[in-house]
Amino acid sequence: MATGATECLVRLRGIEKHFGAVVALAGVDLDIPAGQVTALVGDNGAGKSVLIKCIAGTYEPDAGTILWEGREVRIRNPRDAAQLGIEVVYQDLALCDNLDVVENMFLGRERVIGGVVLNEDDMETAATKALADLRVTTLQSAREPVASLSGGQRQSIAVAKAVMWNSKLVILDEPTAALGVAQTRQVLSLVRRLAEQGLAVVMISHNLNDVFAVADRFAVLRLGRMVASGETDKFDPQMVVELMTLGHSDRKPDSTSRSRAEAIFRSGEIRKPEGQGEDAAERARGAGAGRPGTVGDYLRAQWARIAAGQSGVLPVIIGAIAIAAIFQSQNSRFLSPGNLVNLLVQGSVFMLIGMGEATVLLLGETDLALGFIAGISGTIVTILVQYGFGWPWWAAILAGLGVAVVLGAFQGTLVARLRLPSFVVTLAGLLGFQGIMIQLLGTGGTIPIRDDVINNLANGTLTPMGGWVLAVIVVAGYALYSLWRDHQRRTAGLVTPPMRMTLLKLCGAALAALVLVLLVNADRGVPAFPVSGMPWVVPIVFTVLVAMSLLVGNTRFGRYIYAIGGNAEAARRAGINLKLIRTVAFMIAALIAGIGGIVYASRLRSMSTSFDGGTIVLYVVASAVIGGTSMFGGRGHPLHPVLGGLVIAAIVNGMALLGLPAAIQLMATAVVLLASITVDVVVRRRGETNR
Numbered sequence: 282m283a284t285g286a287t288e289c290l291v292r293l294r295g296i297e298k299h300f301g302a303v304v305a306l307a308g309v310d311l312d313i314p315a316g317q318v319t320a321l322v323g324d325n326g327a328g329k330s331v332l333i334k335c336i337a338g339t340y341e342p343d344a345g346t347i348l349w350e351g352r353e354v355r356i357r358n359p360r361d362a363a364q365l366g367i368e369v370v371y372q373d374l375a376l377c378d379n380l381d382v383v384e385n386m387f388l389g390r391e392r393v394i395g396g397v398v399l400n401e402d403d404m405e406t407a408a409t410k411a412l413a414d415l416r417v418t419t420l421q422s423a424r425e426p427v428a429s430l431s432g433g434q435r436q437s438i439a440v441a442k443a444v445m446w447n448s449k450l451v452i453l454d455e456p457t458a459a460l461g462v463a464q465t466r467q468v469l470s471l472v473r474r475l476a477e478q479g480l481a482v483v484m485i486s487h488n489l490n491d492v493f494a495v496a497d498r499f500a501v502l503r504l505g506r507m508v509a510s511g512e513t514d515k516f517d518p519q520m521v522v523e524l525m526t527l528g529h530s531d532r533k534p535d536s537t538s539r540s541r542a543e544a545i546f547r548s549g550e551i552r553k554p555e556g557q558g559e560d561a562a563e564r565a566r567g568a569g570a571g572r573p574g575t576v577g578d579y580l581r582a583q584w585a586r587i588a589a590g591q592s593g594v595l596p597v598i599i600g601a602i603a604i605a606a607i608f609q610s611q612n613s614r615f616l617s618p619g620n621l622v623n624l625l626v627q628g629s630v631f632m633l634i635g636m637g638e639a640t641v642l643l644l645g646e647t648d649l650a651l652g653f654i655a656g657i658s659g660t661i662v663t664i665l666v667q668y669g670f671g672w673p674w675w676a677a678i679l680a681g682l683g684v685a686v687v688l689g690a691f692q693g694t695l696v697a698r699l700r701l702p703s704f705v706v707t708l709a710g711l712l713g714f715q716g717i718m719i720q721l722l723g724t725g726g727t728i729p730i731r732d733d734v735i736n737n738l739a740n741g742t743l744t745p746m747g748g749w750v751l752a753v754i755v756v757a758g759y760a761l762y763s764l765w766r767d768h769q770r771r772t773a774g775l776v777t778p779p780m781r782m783t784l785l786k787l788c789g790a791a792l793a794a795l796v797l798v799l800l801v802n803a804d805r806g807v808p809a810f811p812v813s814g815m816p817w818v819v820p821i822v823f824t825v826l827v828a829m830s831l832l833v834g835n836t837r838f839g840r841y842i843y844a845i846g847g848n849a850e851a852a853r854r855a856g857i858n859l860k861l862i863r864t865v866a867f868m869i870a871a872l873i874a875g876i877g878g879i880v881y882a883s884r885l886r887s888m889s890t891s892f893d894g895g896t897i898v899l900y901v902v903a904s905a906v907i908g909g910t911s912m913f914g915g916r917g918h919p920l921h922p923v924l925g926g927l928v929i930a931a932i933v934n935g936m937a938l939l940g941l942p943a944a945i946q947l948m949a950t951a952v953v954l955l956a957s958i959t960v961d962v963v964v965r966r967r968g969e970t971n972r
């Protein structure tokens with residue numbers, strides 16, 4: 282059956298492994314040739330897992346030698362194994378459901394431009410080629426989220442991922458467990474192709490039909506000893522069962538029973554290229570819409586993403602429109618320019634601190650202290666621009682933000698290094714930081730801000746012309762970037778959104794900018810005091826939003842936050858430094874919260890001990906969740922708290938306009954929050970049951 286080279290890649294000699302009194306492996310010899318599939322079989326507890334862990338660097342053998350290409354090597358850790366070219370596909374696959382196929386295949390080994398920006402097109406081209414080489418053809422697109430794939434497709438991705446890195450030995454632990462008939466065939470075909478490409482493959486399986494269908498060699502372990510090994514034609518299924526259970530067999534191998542399994546393989550059923558007949562159902566499970574070519578196809582593909590748990594901002598936008606319609610029908614002042622601008626400014630603090638919170642939520646953690654970190658930041662700026670200190674505004678802001686980052690680093694270190702629950706660490710932060718803030722503010726309780734620049738952050742406006750110029754720059758920049766991206770993808774031969782779709786998006790962005798500028802430039806003052814122009818907070822929030830979107834969407838750091846939130850174990854196995862990423866994420870969250878705190882102080886032109894960071898943090902968690910960020914980690918975007926913050930501000934503002942009491946405002950916010958978390962959970966479950 283073997284077609285590739287047959288020289289021995291790995292030779293194990295006399296491998297011993299003990300766990301206290303338990304002898305897991307005793308004097309195990311095994312030859313693993315390149316270009317062949319070696320089946321490693323044995324009853325439960327026979328030592329199969331321990332043996333592959335000794336090869337993969339998870340355990341170091343107590344005795345014995347490992348010869349790699351004839352040279353004795355020590356494999357002390359998984360990194361040593363990876364350097365030699367050993368990849369293990371564990372039963373639990375180690376995939377991040379929230380990431381797409383390309384993101385999973387390159388996890389931990391992303392290609393970047395200039396050392397920072399992810400080179401998505403390059404990775405997509407390479408992943409697509411690797412999948413095509415292995416004839417994994419059932420995927421609609423390499424950009425499908427793994428959550429929407431079938432078991433067989435997931436297994437194929439895990440295997441393809443393992444062979445992408447110049448691997449020489451691929452170890453598969455029960456690759457067909459829990460797969461249906463068609464999917465098993467698909468995966469066994471893939472296993473054969475690995476060997477045909479010259480790789481050494483070791484496959485653990487309890488299913489003898491599967492192993493007889495693909496294995497060139499057998500190795501049978503029993504109670505930590507190798508009781509038999511050799512080429513497949515020396516064995517038959519009954520004999521293997523006897524060897525596994527008794528440790529010996531007197532049978533002569535029965536070639537008819539053995540070749541029954543091989544016959545299935547040879548008949549072409551396993552080798553048949555996927556997607557012909559039996560895989561049609563598999564294909565229908567994918568993005569479901571075919572490669573996006575027309576606007577209709579594109580929208581259908583987007584819908585498939587939503588069904589797979591990537592609902593994006595759709596629910597919050599629908600919710601915001603509904604809320605606006607309800608308030609406007611009750612009070613025509615709700616959609617007046619003055620009120621809408623007021624609402625934007627009111628919501629800006631929630632939006633900013635919410636973007637910090639969303640960063641931590643993406644990791645699957647929570648930060649309850651962000652409200653008071655914001656408070657401390659605002660307090661420090663307020664104090665430092667006082668007459669006594671007289672710091673320039675920029676130095677005070679840097680100091681305020683610096684302290685916020687230090688507090689974030691403190692909390693992040695406790696969570697990341699000691700693995701203390703973030704809920705408790707940040708609850709302590711909430712209490713402790715409030716104490717620090719009160720201490721800083723002193724007995725007076727309220728300190729006014731004596732600096733025009735700081736006060737203008739929330740209260741100042743651009744000139745009407747300044748607003749137009751800014752809007753034109755932003756829309757033109759966005760248009761150029763989108764068209765350049767599409768061009769790049771088209772040139773690289775990758776799937777590109779239809780041109781009409783891109784133009785539609787650009788028209789939407791231009792329209793939104795037009796409405797916003799008209800709104801903020803309309804006079805919202807009283808006859809004696811006309812007020813117009815874009816509040817400074819709009820570009821401040823927008824800048825943080827763009828910076829955070831680029832950080833989480835286009836850098837390794839961002840990719841790792843999503844990976845850790847989606848499946849921390851998979852991220853760890855991919856070699857990601859979990860401690861560093863977690864700590865830095867807490868620091869960035871605190872930095873953005875610090876900006877929110879300074880805007881808060883600016884709005885009130887003072888800081889006082891009545892600052893309620895506890896309530897604010899609950900509202901910002903609500904903003905992020907209402908916007909579509911998942912409380913369970915791995916799903917979300919900085920845009921979510923911005924939209925969610927707007928919704929919360931709209932509820933508070935609209936209810937106040939209607940003269941409804943605070944009690945009703947709180948209950949309405951609670952209902953919207955519950956509705957959002959319900960959408961989150963339902964969408965998540967749909968993603969899971971899709972599998």
Ligand SMILES: Nc1ncnc2c1ncn2[C@@H]1O[C@H](COP(=O)(O)OP(=O)(O)OP(=O)(O)O)[C@@H](O)[C@H]1O
Nearest residue numbers: 300303304305323324325326327328329330331332
């Ligand atoms: N970390 C450990 N500490 C103590 N004993 C262990 C440890 N890992 C494995 N063993 C023991 O070593 C022996 C071999 O275990 P191993 O997991 O390799 O079996 P296996 O062949 O993979 O079984 P299964 O098919 O059930 O996965 C068992 O007796 C097991 O209890």
